[in-house]
Amino acid sequence: MAYKDVYAAWKTDPEGFWMDAAKAIDWDEAPSKALFDKGDHLYEWFADAKVNTCYNAVDRHVENGRGEQTAIIYDSPITHTKREISYVELRNRVAMLAGALRAKGVEKGDRVIIYMPMVPEALEAMLACARLGAVHSVVFGGFAAHELAVRIDDAKPKAIIAASCGVEPGRVVHYKPLLDAAIDQSTHKPDFCVIFQREQEVAELVEGRDYNWHGFQYGVEPAECVPVEGNHPAYILYTSGTTGQPKGVIRHTAGQLVALNWTMKNIYNVDPGDVFWAASDVGWVVGHSYICYAPLIHGNTTIVFEGKPVGTPDAGTFWRVISEHNVKSFFTAPTAFRAVKREDPKGEFVKKYDLSGLKTVYLAGERADPDTIVWAQEQLGVPVVDHWWQTETGWAIAANPIGIEELPIKLGSPTVPMPGYEVEILDEGGHPMKAGELGAIAIKLPLPPGTLPNLWNAEERFKKSYLSHFPGYYETGDAGMMDEDGYVYIMARTDDVINVAGHRLSTGAMEEVLAAHPDVAECAVIGVTDQLKGQMPVGFLCLNAGADKAHDDVVKDVIKMVRDQIGPVAAFKLAVVVDRLPKTRSGKILRGTMVNIADGTAFKMPATIDDPAILDEIKDALQTIGYAKD
Ligand code: COA
Ligand code: AMP
Numbered sequence: 001m002a003y004k005d006v007y008a009a010w011k012t013d014p015e016g017f018w019m020d021a022a023k024a025i026d027w028d029e030a031p032s033k034a035l036f037d038k039g040d041h042l043y044e045w046f047a048d049a050k051v052n053t054c055y056n057a058v059d060r061h062v063e064n065g066r067g068e069q070t071a072i073i074y075d076s077p078i079t080h081t082k083r084e085i086s087y088v089e090l091r092n093r094v095a096m097l098a099g100a101l102r103a104k105g106v107e108k109g110d111r112v113i114i115y116m117p118m119v120p121e122a123l124e125a126m127l128a129c130a131r132l133g134a135v136h137s138v139v140f141g142g143f144a145a146h147e148l149a150v151r152i153d154d155a156k157p158k159a160i161i162a163a164s165c166g167v168e169p170g171r172v173v174h175y176k177p178l179l180d181a182a183i184d185q186s187t188h189k190p191d192f193c194v195i196f197q198r199e200q201e202v203a204e205l206v207e208g209r210d211y212n213w214h215g216f217q218y219g220v221e222p223a224e225c226v227p228v229e230g231n232h233p234a235y236i237l238y239t240s241g242t243t244g245q246p247k248g249v250i251r252h253t254a255g256q257l258v259a260l261n262w263t264m265k266n267i268y269n270v271d272p273g274d275v276f277w278a279a280s281d282v283g284w285v286v287g288h289s290y291i292c293y294a295p296l297i298h299g300n301t302t303i304v305f306e307g308k309p310v311g312t313p314d315a316g317t318f319w320r321v322i323s324e325h326n327v328k329s330f331f332t333a334p335t336a337f338r339a340v341k342r343e344d345p346k347g348e349f350v351k352k353y354d355l356s357g358l359k360t361v362y363l364a365g366e367r368a369d370p371d372t373i374v375w376a377q378e379q380l381g382v383p384v385v386d387h388w389w390q391t392e393t394g395w396a397i398a399a400n401p402i403g404i405e406e407l408p409i410k411l412g413s414p415t416v417p418m419p420g421y422e423v424e425i426l427d428e429g430g431h432p433m434k435a436g437e438l439g440a441i442a443i444k445l446p447l448p449p450g451t452l453p454n455l456w457n458a459e460e461r462f463k464k465s466y467l468s469h470f471p472g473y474y475e476t477g478d479a480g481m482m483d484e485d486g487y488v489y490i491m492a493r494t495d496d497v498i499n500v501a502g503h504r505l506s507t508g509a510m511e512e513v514l515a516a517h518p519d520v521a522e523c524a525v526i527g528v529t530d531q532l533k534g535q536m537p538v539g540f541l542c543l544n545a546g547a548d549k550a551h552d553d554v555v556k557d558v559i560k561m562v563r564d565q566i567g568p569v570a571a572f573k574l575a576v577v578v579d580r581l582p583k584t585r586s587g588k589i590l591r592g593t594m595v596n597i598a599d600g601t602a603f604k605m606p607a608t609i610d611d612p613a614i615l616d617e618i619k620d621a622l623q624t625i626g627y628a629k630d
Contacts, residue, residue: 001404001405002404002405003401003404003405003407003416006266006401006404006419007416007417007418007419009419010419010420011419011422014034014035014420015033015035017419017420018034018035018045018046018258018420018448019031019033019034021259021449022046022254024258024261024262025051025056025254025257025258025261026051026055026056026060027049027050027051028051028052029050029051030049031046031047031048031049031254033048034046034449035446036048036231037446040463041445041463041467042453042454042459043445043446043447043453044231044252044255045230045231045252045255045258045448045450045453046230046231046254046258047229047230047231047254048229048230049229049230049254050228050229051227051230051253051254051257052130052131052133052225052226052227052228052253053127053130053234053253053256053257053297054094054098054127054131054225055131055225056257057127057130057292057293057296057297058071058087058091058094058127058296059091059225061296061299062087062088062091064299066087066272066299067087067091068086068087069086069087069299069301070084070085070086070087070301071085071086071089071090071296071301071302072084072085072090072120072302072303072304073275073301073304074119074303074304074306075303075304075307075321075325076118076119076304076305076307077312077317078167078168078169078306078307078308078312079200079306081306083120085120090124090127093124094124094127094128094131095222095223095224096220096222097125097213097217098128098129098131098132098223099217099220099221099222099223100194100216100217100220101128101129101132101134101159101194101223102132102220102223103220104159104191104192104211104216105158105191106129106132106158106159107132107133107134108132108133108134108226108228108232109133109232110132110134110135110157110158110159111134111135111136111137111155111156111158111236112125112129112135112157112158112159112160112161113137113138113139113148113155113157113159113160113161113190114126114137114139114161114162114282115138115141115148115160115161115162115163115175115178115179116141116163116166116175116196117141117165117166117167117173117175117306118281118282118304118305118306119163119196119198119304119306121196121213122138122282122304123291123292123296123304125161126138126282126288126292127292127296130234131224131225131226132223132226133226133232134158135155135234135235135236136235136236137157137235137236137237137238137248138235138237138283138287138288139151140281140283140569141166141173141175141281141283142283142503142567142568142569143283143566143567143569144178144564144565144566145178145181145182146182146564146565146566147565147566147567148178148179148182149181149183149185149186150244150245150246151238151246152182152183152186152188153186153187154238154245154246154248154456154457155236155248156188157188157190158190158191159191159192160183160190161193161194161213162175162176162179162193162194162195163195163196163197163198164176164197164200164201164203165200165201167198167306169311169312172200172201175203176195176201176203176204179193192211193206193209193211194210194211194212194213194216195210195211195213196213197212197213228253230252230253230254230255231252231254231453232253233250233251233456234251234252234253234256235251235288236248236249236250236251236456237249237251237285237288237391239285239391239392239504240504240505240509241465241495241497241506241508242495242496242497242506243508243509243512244506244508244509244513246506246509247455247458247461247465248455248456248457248458249285249391249452249455249456250452250453250454250455250456251394251450252453254449255448255449255450255451255453256289256293256394256449257297258450259394259395259420259448259450259451260289260294260297260298260394260395260450261294261297263294263395263418264276264294264295264297264298264300265403266401266403267362267387267396267399267400267401267403267418268329268331268362268403269328269329269359269360269402269403270295270298270300270328270329270403272298272300273299273301274300274328274329275301275302275325275326275327276295276300276301276302276328276329277302277305277321277325277327277329277330277331278291278295278302278303278331278332279309279330279331279332279333279336280331280333280502284365284391285389285390285391288394289394289395290331291303291304294395301325303321303325303327305321308339309332309336309337309339310339310342310343315339315340315343315344315349316344316349316352316353318330318332318336318340319349319350319352319353319355322353322355322357323353323354323355323357326357327358328357328358329358329359329362330361330362331361331362331363331364332361332362332363333363333364333365333366333501333502334363334365334366334367334368334369334372334373334386334502334534335365335366335501335502335532335533337363337375337376338369338372338531339532341372341375341376347378347379350379350380355380358380358382359382360382360383360384360385361376361380361382361385362384362385362387362399363376363384363385363386363387364386364387364388364396364414365499365503366502367490367491367499367534368384368386368414370411370412373386373411374411383400383402383406383409384409385400385402385409385415386400386409386413386414386415387399387414388414388478388488390476390477391504392452393447393450393451393452394452395418395450395451396414396418397417397418397421397423397476397488398415398416398417398423398488399414399416400414400415400416401415401416401418410485410487412489413483413487413488413489414488414490415487415488416486416487416488417486418448420447420448421443422443422444423441423442423443423482423488424441424442424443424444425437425439425440425441425442425480425481425482426439426440426441426470426473427439427440430469430470430471433481435482435483435484436481437481438480438481439479439481440469440470440476440479440494441476441478441479441480441490442470442474442475442476443473443474443476444473444474445467447474477493477494477495477497478490478491478492478493478494479491479492479494496508496591498526498527498537499527499535500527500530500536500537500570500571501532501533501534501571502534503569503571505537505566505569505570507525507526507527507537507591508525509566510525510537510539510562510570510572511523511524511525511539513561513565513566514539514541514558514561514562514575516561517541517557517558517561518544518547519543519547519549519554520541520554520558521542521543521544521545522541522542522581523539523541523542523581524539524540524581524589524591524594525537525539525540525572526538526540526591526594526595527595528595528598528622528627529598529599533571536571536573536574537570537571537572537574538574538575538576538598538622538625538627539558539572539574539575539576540578540618540621541554541555541558541575541577541578542577542578542579542580543577551577554577555575555576558575559573559575576621576622576624577621578617578618578621580611580617581614581618582609582610582611582615582618583609583614584606584608585609586608590606590609593606593609593615597615597618597622598622598627598628599627600629
């Protein structure tokens with residue numbers, strides 16, 4: 001069947017389409033139907049089924065003869081470690097860990113925060129929660145204690161599972177002190193913590209609260225898989241919104257199983273047994289969907305890679321891993337390829353490895369610039385597929401469905417909407433726009449299985465953020481267009497979210513930190529274009545009258561504050577002091593215009609600007625830090 005037939009089949013009979021896809025899942029009680037309309041634009045999928053994620057991701061493969069197949073390859077150039085875990089070993093390890101958690105009181109519905117680097121134990125912790133029906137919330141290791149504390153207070157976990165440390169190039173990330181500081185700061189306190197001690201740094205445990213990963217499993221009964229309702233939350237994953245309070249995206253159990261399994265063949269074109277590698281981090285949605293759940297549910301081998309595209313030890317690391325483990329489909333972020341390209345533009349490292357097993361490369365997380373796609377295609381000689389999705393959707397909204405049909409690649413477009421997604425471009429008033437016209441990208445409700453049904457304990461915020469602007473649609477927060485052939489183009493965000501090295505960050509959250517500096521009267525953070533990372537945050541500070549601290553010192557203070565409170569991942573390294581910020585007459589800061597000035601792109605003078613002369617001052621300030629070149 002061609003893509004257009006598959007898409008049409010879904011559109012004609014969505015219920016039949018998803019019930020058919022659901023046959024690939026092993027249900028404890030099969031769903032009676034696919035879609036459950038809860039009213040008020042809220043929907044759930046396969047809600048009346050009973051099923052267990054861990055059973056589908058692990059146990060059933062052992063029962064079906066894949067026990068000896070490698071489930072997880074751990075490849076860590078940063079610690080010089082490699083290890084393979086078969087499906088049968090994975091089942092035994094996860095059942096023991098789940099048994100130990102249960103023995104300490106963790107049950108279905110309890111939340112468990114996981115704060116771990118890229119080690120296989122992070123996946124085991126996720127799967128152990130899934131085995132019990134506990135709801136995990138993984139927090140990315142590049143976030144600081146404050147961000148962890150905010151998540152602890154929102155998710156109210158019974159337990160926290162953490163590693164003693166992470167390893168970044170040139171430094172050990174001390175997870176345990178960050179964890180202790182977060183628990184000190186949070187109002188909610190977990191009953192207990194489980195610490196996975198790594199040899200790079202052994203952490204001190206708090207008597208009576210902290211248990212050693214190995215010790216606490218000693219002598220426990222392994223846990224069986226607990227069937228849960230189809231609409232039981234599988235996890236909460238926090239993502240950046242417009243304020244410092246992150247949004248807790250919920251994923252329901254059954255929808256995730258059905259949708260992710262469907263994508264493995266149809267989008268990523270792998271069969272059970274093939275090796276699939278997503279070079280991301282378990283702290284992001286790509287890590288949840290495509291390092292942990294989808295490949296395992298589908299019976300593939302997944303790779304847990306602890307390293308960077310360059311410097312661990314060189315720009316050939318990706319090719320070494322692909323060649324050594326015979327990766328068939330590889331998924332990474334454009335920024336990672338830009339980093340490799342910068343060090344090895346001619347692809348000298350590519351030539352050193354046999355990459356004949358590699359069939360397709362997938363890029364997501366940020367706009368894939370045509371130069372990078374063309375470079376990768378020339379080096380690797382395989383299709384390089386851009387696809388577009390969000391933490392909220394959990395899987396691709398638009399992609400080139402290689403397993404169905406390889407559509408012609410149009411540079412700059414993540415190709416076409418996947419079944420389940422009716423994508424429309426809307427004007428401010430919510431009217432559909434013509435092909436080629438730029439507008440807000442919205443998706444007609446209901447969203448497909450595997451996407452967010454709600455936000456954790458924040459239904460009103462869910463409705464306000466996503467459903468209220470365009471009634472009957474989900475508002476993606478991205479702007480763009482569709483061409484005559486139905487190809488989607490993603491151009492920009494419509495909110496204050498920026499994308500730094502494939503990481504989604506909130507400028508609003510950074511502004512909250514800057515505003516807390518005693519000398520700062522007013523501030524703005526914008527994302528300026530960066531050759532490597534896509535965007536970089538830049539802060540503008542207006543100081544209080546009478547503030548006598550040197551400007552450079554205030555700048556140093558705020559850079560440190562963002563690093564301490566949000567984390568190194570914010571990559572906040574540039575700030576300037578200005579007298580005034582450009583505003584509209586009604587007082588709205590003209591952030592978009594400031595971005596235009598920094599990037600040197602053409603813009604129309606905003607008709608409502610209060611005082612156009614301020615723009616020259618902004619330009620001068622940006623030039624002092626190397627932006628806004630003439
Ligand atoms: N734990 C602790 N700190 C982390 C971290 C983690 N898991 N991940 C990143 N950091 C730190 C980095 O060490 C760096 O700290 P520094 O300011 O002390 O140097 C900071 O956060 C910024 O990191 P990053 O933006 O990733 O920049 P980088 O210079 O370390 O690396 C790239 C640049 C392009 C190589 C890197 O960003 C990369 O590989 N990106 C791919 C991103 C990706 O796969 N995203 C997944 C979304 S699909
Ligand atoms: P995240 O929730 O971290 O996955 O970030 C989602 C956002 O990243 C999207 O809303 C887009 O703004 C951006 N994004 C992700 N993939 C792409 C892509 N292929 N092209 C352009 N932007 C993308």
